[in-house]
Amino acid sequence: MIIKGGIVYDPANGIYGDEMDLFIDQGRMAMQAKGEEIDARGLLVMPGGVDAHSHIAGKKVNTGRIMRPDDARLGTEPRTAVCRPSTGYTVPNCYAMGYRYARMGYTTAFEAATPILEARHTHEELEEIPIIDKGALTLFGNNWQVMECVRDKDLTKLAAYVAWGLRAARGYGVKIVNPGGGEAWGFGGNVKSQNDIVPNFDVTPAEIIVGLAKANEMLNLPHSIHLHFNNLGKPGNYTTAIETLDLLKDIKPSRMRQVVHVAHMQFSAYGGTSWRDFESKASVIADYFNCHNHATMDMGQLLFGSATTMTADAPLEYGNARLTHNKWSNHDIELEESSGVVPMTYFRKMLVNAVQWAIGLELALLVKDPWKVLMTTDHPNGSPFVNYPEVITLLMSKPKRDAEMATLHEQVPKRTTLAGIERELDWTDIAIMTRAAPARVLGLDDKGHLGPGADGDVSIYNLRPLEVDTSLDHVLVKKALANAKYTIKGGVVVSKEGQILATPPGRTFWVDAAVPQVDTDRLMIDLEEKFAKYYSIQIANYAVQDAYLPHAKVIRAGLLIEPLPEVA
Amino acid sequence: MSEAIMIKDAVCSFCGCLCDDINVEVEDGKIQRVRHACRLGSSKIMGHARIESPMIRKNGVLVAVSFQEAYDKAAKILLAAAKPLLYGWASTSCEAAKKGILLAEEVGGVLDSTATVCHGPSVIGIEEKGLPGATLGQVKNRADTIVFWGCNPAEAHPRHSLRYSSNSCGKFTQEGREGRKIIVVDVRETRTSKNADKFIRISPGSDYEVISALRMLVAGKGDSVLDEVGGVLKADLADIAATLKAAKFGAVFFGLGITHSRGRYKNIDNALSLVAELNSHSKFVIMPMRGHYNVGGIGQVLAWSSGYPMSVDFTRGGPYFNPGETSACDLLARRDVDAALIIAADAVSNFPRATAKALAGIPVIQIDPYENPTTLLSDVVIPCAIAGVEVEGTAYRMDGLALRLRKMVDSSFPSDEDILMGILESVHKQRQMTANEGA
Numbered sequence A: 001m002i003i004k005g006g007i008v009y010d011p012a013n014g015i016y017g018d019e020m021d022l023f024i025d026q027g028r029m030a031m032q033a034k035g036e037e038i039d040a041r042g043l044l045v046m047p048g049g050v051d052a053h054s055h056i057a058g059k060k061v062n063t064g065r066i067m068r069p070d071d072a073r074l075g076t077e078p079r080t081a082v083c084r085p086s087t088g089y090t091v092p093n094c095y096a097m098g099y100r101y102a103r104m105g106y107t108t109a110f111e112a113a114t115p116i117l118e119a120r121h122t123h124e125e126l127e128e129i130p131i132i133d134k135g136a137l138t139l140f141g142n143n144w145q146v147m148e149c150v151r152d153k154d155l156t157k158l159a160a161y162v163a164w165g166l167r168a169a170r171g172y173g174v175k176i177v178n179p180g181g182g183e184a185w186g187f188g189g190n191v192k193s194q195n196d197i198v199p200n201f202d203v204t205p206a207e208i209i210v211g212l213a214k215a216n217e218m219l220n221l222p223h224s225i226h227l228h229f230n231n232l233g234k235p236g237n238y239t240t241a242i243e244t245l246d247l248l249k250d251i252k253p254s255r256m257r258q259v260v261h262v263a264h265m266q267f268s269a270y271g272g273t274s275w276r277d278f279e280s281k282a283s284v285i286a287d288y289f290n291c292h293n294h295a296t297m298d299m300g301q302l303l304f305g306s307a308t309t310m311t312a313d314a315p316l317e318y319g320n321a322r323l324t325h326n327k328w329s330n331h332d333i334e335l336e337e338s339s340g341v342v343p344m345t346y347f348r349k350m351l352v353n354a355v356q357w358a359i360g361l362e363l364a365l366l367v368k369d370p371w372k373v374l375m376t377t378d379h380p381n382g383s384p385f386v387n388y389p390e391v392i393t394l395l396m397s398k399p400k401r402d403a404e405m406a407t408l409h410e411q412v413p414k415r416t417t418l419a420g421i422e423r424e425l426d427w428t429d430i431a432i433m434t435r436a437a438p439a440r441v442l443g444l445d446d447k448g449h450l451g452p453g454a455d456g457d458v459s460i461y462n463l464r465p466l467e468v469d470t471s472l473d474h475v476l477v478k479k480a481l482a483n484a485k486y487t488i489k490g491g492v493v494v495s496k497e498g499q500i501l502a503t504p505p506g507r508t509f510w511v512d513a514a515v516p517q518v519d520t521d522r523l524m525i526d527l528e529e530k531f532a533k534y535y536s537i538q539i540a541n542y543a544v545q546d547a548y549l550p551h552a553k554v555i556r557a558g559l560l561i562e563p564l565p566e567v568a
Numbered sequence B: 001m002s003e004a005i006m007i008k009d010a011v012c013s014f015c016g017c018l019c020d021d022i023n024v025e026v027e028d029g030k031i032q033r034v035r036h037a038c039r040l041g042s043s044k045i046m047g048h049a050r051i052e053s054p055m056i057r058k059n060g061v062l063v064a065v066s067f068q069e070a071y072d073k074a075a076k077i078l079l080a081a082a083k084p085l086l087y088g089w090a091s092t093s094c095e096a097a098k099k100g101i102l103l104a105e106e107v108g109g110v111l112d113s114t115a116t117v118c119h120g121p122s123v124i125g126i127e128e129k130g131l132p133g134a135t136l137g138q139v140k141n142r143a144d145t146i147v148f149w150g151c152n153p154a155e156a157h158p159r160h161s162l163r164y165s166s167n168s169c170g171k172f173t174q175e176g177r178e179g180r181k182i183i184v185v186d187v188r189e190t191r192t193s194k195n196a197d198k199f200i201r202i203s204p205g206s207d208y209e210v211i212s213a214l215r216m217l218v219a220g221k222g223d224s225v226l227d228e229v230g231g232v233l234k235a236d237l238a239d240i241a242a243t244l245k246a247a248k249f250g251a252v253f254f255g256l257g258i259t260h261s262r263g264r265y266k267n268i269d270n271a272l273s274l275v276a277e278l279n280s281h282s283k284f285v286i287m288p289m290r291g292h293y294n295v296g297g298i299g300q301v302l303a304w305s306s307g308y309p310m311s312v313d314f315t316r317g318g319p320y321f322n323p324g325e326t327s328a329c330d331l332l333a334r335r336d337v338d339a340a341l342i343i344a345a346d347a348v349s350n351f352p353r354a355t356a357k358a359l360a361g362i363p364v365i366q367i368d369p370y371e372n373p374t375t376l377l378s379d380v381v382i383p384c385a386i387a388g389v390e391v392e393g394t395a396y397r398m399d400g401l402a403l404r405l406r407k408m409v410d411s412s413f414p415s416d417e418d419i420l421m422g423i424l425e426s427v428h429k430q431r432q433m434t435a436n437e438g439a
Helices: A060-065 A069-074 A094-103 A117-127 A144-151 A155-169 A180-189 A203-220 A239-249 A281-290 A314-324 A353-367 A385-396 A398-405 A428-443 A475-484 A516-535 B037-048 B067-080 B094-107 B121-129 B134-141 B208-218 B234-246 B265-278 B295-306 B330-332 B352-359 B416-439
Strands: A004-009 A015-025 A029-030 A037-039 A044-045 A047-053 A106-114 A135-139 A173-177 A225-230 A261-262 A296-300 A307-313 A329-332 A341-344 A456-461 A486-489 A494-498 A508-514 A550-558 B005-010 B022-027 B030-035 B055-058 B059-062 B084-088 B112-115 B132-134 B145-149 B181-186 B200-201 B249-254 B283-288 B337-342 B364-366 B381-382 B392-397 B404-405
Touching: A004 A428, A004 A456, A029 B067, A044 A428, A047 A385, A060 A069, A060 A117, A060 A329, A060 B121, A060 B295, A069 A307, A069 B364, A094 A106, A094 A117, A094 A385, A094 A486, A094 A494, A094 B295, A106 A117, A106 A173, A106 A385, A106 A486, A117 A135, A117 A155, A117 A508, A117 B295, A117 B392, A135 A155, A135 B381, A144 A155, A144 A203, A144 A516, A144 B295, A155 A173, A155 A203, A155 A508, A155 A516, A173 A203, A180 B134, A180 B283, A203 A225, A203 A239, A239 A261, A261 A486, A281 A353, A296 A428, A307 A314, A314 A329, A314 A341, A314 B084, A329 B330, A341 A353, A341 B055, A341 B352, A353 A385, A385 A398, A385 A428, A385 A475, A428 B067, A516 B200, B022 B037, B030 B037, B055 B067, B055 B404, B067 B337, B067 B381, B084 B330, B084 B381, B094 B112, B094 B295, B094 B337, B094 B392, B094 B416, B112 B295, B112 B330, B121 B265, B121 B392, B132 B134, B132 B265, B134 B249, B134 B283, B145 B234, B181 B234, B200 B234, B208 B265, B249 B265, B265 B283, B295 B392, B364 B416
Parallel strands: A004 A037, A004 A044, A047 A106, A106 A135, A135 A173, A135 A508, A173 A225, A225 A261, A261 A296, A329 B132, A508 A550, B084 B112, B084 B337, B132 B283, B145 B181, B145 B249, B181 B200, B249 B283, B337 B364, B364 B381
Antiparallel strands: A004 A015, A015 A029, A044 A456, A307 A341, A329 A341, A456 A486, A486 A494, B005 B022, B022 B030, B055 B059, B055 B381, B392 B404
């Protein structure tokens, strides 16, 4: 395939809006190729979009569907000759997930939180999502085995468990959600800071986070730890964020990447002592990111309207349910996690929601280096992913932000700095925040760029970047981003101007990390006891079988691999 | 004689407990012995007399035919129907369910599961209030207070108490039954109630009132509660409310005694509300006691495929869901479907009389390993291999946990998946032929 004459943004390869031809051969980017020619003259061309944090598959997503038939009705699209039927808005069915990402030019999305015990379910759904490549992060932050290894300061056994857990879950990376809080929730409690003792386990959240970060780097995993802070969603939680980030600043990364990725930073950048004096501390958080290089974040942008909050932070969801008197699902997972789901509507005239909206934007605009900020809505917590074009245009257009601000609660300019921010992102920034940076943060070498050998995932938009004024013509930009002119996945045109043309199955990435057998042997003594006494299933039935990943892409890592050269 | 093979830690595909510690001894391709399973599970795995051949009803009599003939006839029935019902799915794998959903989309039918005569009201309750739940191991490790409401696991889920609930031992429950308070609420004494510390016998149909009284007592509004509610003294209810509030970790398990008594989904709505409110005082979770081993699985697969967990109408292209309108019994009672495919369920034995009668008036395709009352009125009967014994696959436990079913022995019968694909291929073929004739 040849893509002719596009205006290409490929920041990972130093290409910032150059007119050039692209070639795809056998599904990969190449120096030259033959075959189908696509006329992209003058049009915006970027690598396929990569979403590093989205809740797209597994028990809590399906729980959202089951408790929200009201939501399913919002997105009904009939079956076609190519497509299965679609339903849903905040919690779309599996088919809609694949089609809607593809229509926007996205070709990769990672599920952000899966307990090991329930990973089989996650993979059943991931396999059912057409077109896009995917993976699932694995939850470790409230796991008994993890907490015991941390308490015993047995780092090699902890690393062996992380490797074993990733293999059992066919997981991609280490996710930590409200560490210790999920265990405390087992008896209805929570932890109030990273230095609280987790009941019955004699460790602190801080120790869990640092332990897992060290194990992560010891295993040379492609992704860093992926952290949802303690106290998320509470006024005044920005201090928890900064104190927790400080714990990790001296850990050396084993690869050319961050040591910690902060999930949906917006929900942890709050000042004030209650909802009454709630305010943005995005500028303090942004300063921290501007002065430190060990952390990246995704926005977790909130947009007004319907959302479904879902997280492994079960006490948070209980709080949401009590606050809103909305329906509440909770799901504790034996020995490993807890979780919850609560539908939510965000209002322009509600001060807290309006400030939250501003915080996400402040973060993305105040952090100077776009490689540190990924564009997400923490789908479907802040807003469903179909609204990414709205977020992108807000970041690119000060007039659009001002127009929106005029419709919000009048206190927003006092409680946030957004009104005074002049910065407008350009296509290079956007290509980084939606393509190059998420791929680099996840450690996906063949994603997020268009160099030879990269996956042949390309999105072409009906926009002329050399002509369009993204600040003033934001309506046009949003429309173009919602339906790519072409989305090409692995060298196949999967979507054209909003119409799905092909639905190849996507691959599922998972990480197999090698550890010394002696550490695994020590670990298995612990695990066999846990299965004999505490788990409700046998160890033989625990790990996800290969039958659930017919399109697996295994990334090797671990202690036996030579670490890459140290980062300067 | 070949050596006996021992299959260890297999999953029992009988009830929603999905016990996964079953050892099965196989010799000469036959299951000789089943260990660890309860009598219900053991009998399921050992099996009994099967339907031997595919059959089509000709002149009122079922006559043996080839599988292909049966597929073609089934496809013909589905294609000729304006609104076929594809019902059952509780006792087969998720892999079969996926093919069934595809078939329902292709022929424009309504797909419903046995939940409609089981925990369907629970699903509607969950749509109203959400489900504060947990995996069964969480209950085993933590619960010091357990309520069984309108269910009788001692007879319906025999290993539930020892593996997961009242008599299990875990990290914070090492004393097992001794360390727990067990409350049973039912309209009659049962084997489960005999194991209880407190048995509350309520009048039939009074579940809603009793739950409401408990909610008021938990909320500290006992003054407004009558002296007797549902045949239970207020003092007894106050005792129960105090026990629930004092729990470190409480769990409510509920069954058909509450989903199908007066009030139906409103009972569940009320019970879910009670449990949500109890979380202001203690930690509490609630869980339906699912009956057939994979009735949970069809709900999960249907939800991620169509957005809805049961009663999904595909006749208008996009999925449509409106229980009461699109649920199997209602469709049949209104004579609103004109053909039915019944798989992995015995509709005739479990449906209300009027709806079973409606089935007798339309063409019925049955896919099942065993003859049952549904066979008697079926026009096409297709025998299948038994999922979880002769075919691998996935099933979801009553707490929503997915487990991998094993294949223990070979079968000469096709799997449910194979049969559904056979019918689907025949649908495509017959459509193509019609199109060609038209051209």
